[in-house]
Amino acid sequence: MKIAIIGTGYVGLATGACLAEVGHQVICIDNDEPKIKRLRYGKIPIYEPGLEEVVHRNVSAHRLSFSTSVEEGVDTAEVIFIAVPTPPQTDGGVDLTYIERVAREIAYVLKGYRVIVDKSTVPVKTGEKVADTIRRYNRTGADFDVVSNPEFLREGCAVSDLMKPDRIVIGCDSERALAAMKEVYAPFTAPIIVTDINSAELIKHAANSFLALKISYINAVSAICEATGADIQKVAEGIGADKRIGRSFLSAGLGYGGSCFPKDVAAFISISEEIGEPFALLKEVQRINQSQRTRFLRKLRDTLWVLKEKRIAVWGLTFKADTDDVRNSVAVDLVNDLIREGAQVTAYDPKGNEKVRELNLCPGLRLADSALIAVQDAEALVVATEWPDFAAIDFAEVYRRMHTAIVFDGRNLLDADAIRNLGFQFYSIGRPQPKANGNGYSGLVSPIKFATSSKNAGEKLRQEVSRESR
Numbered sequence: 001m002k003i004a005i006i007g008t009g010y011v012g013l014a015t016g017a018c019l020a021e022v023g024h025q026v027i028c029i030d031n032d033e034p035k036i037k038r039l040r041y042g043k044i045p046i047y048e049p050g051l052e053e054v055v056h057r058n059v060s061a062h063r064l065s066f067s068t069s070v071e072e073g074v075d076t077a078e079v080i081f082i083a084v085p086t087p088p089q090t091d092g093g094v095d096l097t098y099i100e101r102v103a104r105e106i107a108y109v110l111k112g113y114r115v116i117v118d119k120s121t122v123p124v125k126t127g128e129k130v131a132d133t134i135r136r137y138n139r140t141g142a143d144f145d146v147v148s149n150p151e152f153l154r155e156g157c158a159v160s161d162l163m164k165p166d167r168i169v170i171g172c173d174s175e176r177a178l179a180a181m182k183e184v185y186a187p188f189t190a191p192i193i194v195t196d197i198n199s200a201e202l203i204k205h206a207a208n209s210f211l212a213l214k215i216s217y218i219n220a221v222s223a224i225c226e227a228t229g230a231d232i233q234k235v236a237e238g239i240g241a242d243k244r245i246g247r248s249f250l251s252a253g254l255g256y257g258g259s260c261f262p263k264d265v266a267a268f269i270s271i272s273e274e275i276g277e278p279f280a281l282l283k284e285v286q287r288i289n290q291s292q293r294t295r296f297l298r299k300l301r302d303t304l305w306v307l308k309e310k311r312i313a314v315w316g317l318t319f320k321a322d323t324d325d326v327r328n329s330v331a332v333d334l335v336n337d338l339i340r341e342g343a344q345v346t347a348y349d350p351k352g353n354e355k356v357r358e359l360n361l362c363p364g365l366r367l368a369d370s371a372l373i374a375v376q377d378a379e380a381l382v383v384a385t386e387w388p389d390f391a392a393i394d395f396a397e398v399y400r401r402m403h404t405a406i407v408f409d410g411r412n413l414l415d416a417d418a419i420r421n422l423g424f425q426f427y428s429i430g431r432p433q434p435k436a437n438g439n440g441y442s443g444l445v446s447p448i449k450f451a452t453s454s455k456n457a458g459e460k461l462r463q464e465v466s467r468e469s470r
């Protein structure tokens with residue numbers, strides 16, 4: 001089938017590449033000429049595991065091509081996906097400028113029947129407006145149908161989410177368009193849920209808001225765990241084992257970030273207010289998300305006392321692991337909080353350094369080329385993003401390099417016992433703190449204990465001169 005994708009961002013590029021992978025003929029269109037030029041040379045503008053290979057394979061097989069011309073796409077394709085950004089406005093509403101512009105551009109060049117599919121995340125009733133716009137600007141009276149087909153891929157696993165989706169939602173009100181959409185998705189095994197357009201649009205906002213709610217729920221419980229000495233990991237395991245609840249999205253941490261959840265929760269609140277059905281629960285979701293970072297900072301202050309002039313290493317800048325995306329990243333916000341308080345922050349991220357530098361997101365931040373360089377002489381280490389790489393680092397070496405062996409794990413990524421056994425003072429989210437005692441955690445570092453399980457770390461350290469404090 002011939003398919004055009006207008007908008008070659010995360011969703012557009014990954015969707016186009018995966019639809020080509022299953023055998024469709026796909027043309028990806030973007031008005032960013034340098035980006036299209038780079039894509040034609042095989043350069044992928046984002047880091048997304050597996051995407052580069054899929055793009056290269058399908059370009060070589062002549063199933064995937066790139067263009068700046070909407071007309072070329074509309075002329076050649078039977079189904080046209082709109083996958084342009086829908087950025088947030090300052091009041092939480094959604095800026096639909098790009099969607100409206102693409103609808104007009106399609107209308108100008110539409111000559112015969114086409115299925116126009118909205119893949120961007122949009123407020124309910126946008127499909128109706130897209131159809132009205134195309135009708136208003138098209139001079140040929142061409143027939144078309146508008147479909148809503150929300151995307152549920154996660155950054156960092158976009159290719160696998162696209163190739164093996166949980167479900168495919170198709171919102172449409174025409175048999176002809178539905179038949180075309182079923183042909184697009186024929187190579188996939190996922191169940192297809194057919195709805196009207198408004199319901200499909202709502203499904204996307206409701207799904208993302210529910211996932212954000214789940215995260216805020218567990219984060220609120222983590223605060224109660226901290227106050228009572230309970231362990232959030234065990235609590236999450238206990239409630240997540242109930243099939244009706246499920247364990248996923250119950251990992252407590254610094255809160256959710258990224259280009260989707262914060263924007264979509266705000267948009268859903270704004271939509272609900274606009275239609276006179278305010279969704280107060282989601283305001284609480286936002287409040288809890290914000291307070292996770294504030295509580296974490298308090299923990300740093302309680303331990304380090306004054307943050308001014310403290311050398312703090314931060315591991316992680318991206319909004320989550322396996323991406324280079326630093327937009328709306330809680331890690332970036334946290335770094336800026338620390339810098340504002342006068343701390344000297346050195347950060348390292350396996351994929352995010354470049355983007356933070358390029359976008360100048362953290363003025364005053366020093367970027368290190370490795371996790372170990374970042375901790376050199378640091379008075380505290382903060383883990384801000386859940387990169388699995390960080391858990392595999394030799395903490396005996398980290399201990400040697402740090403000035404003061406204190407770790408704040410904002411993502412509950414590290415093995416608390418193994419780290420403590422190496423002599424670190426260790427704090428995390430919603431997990432019990434050992435009681436301070438004479439030799440324990442009341443000083444800057446506890447006496448070195450040797451971990452038996454952590455990659456010979458104990459053995460290496462045994463050869464070191466024991467340090468009471470540094």
Ligand code: UGA
Nearest residue numbers: 151152153154155249250251253255256257258260319320
């Ligand atoms: C999210 C949804 O998961 C996708 O289904 C959706 O298609 C996408 O938004 C979108 O609207 O385009 P994404 O933003 O890529 O995907 O990232 P998630 O994996 O959902 O993580 C979002 C944030 O929640 C991250 O900051 C992550 O660290 C945080 N998180 C996630 C937690 O704090 N705890 C968890 O248990 C899970």
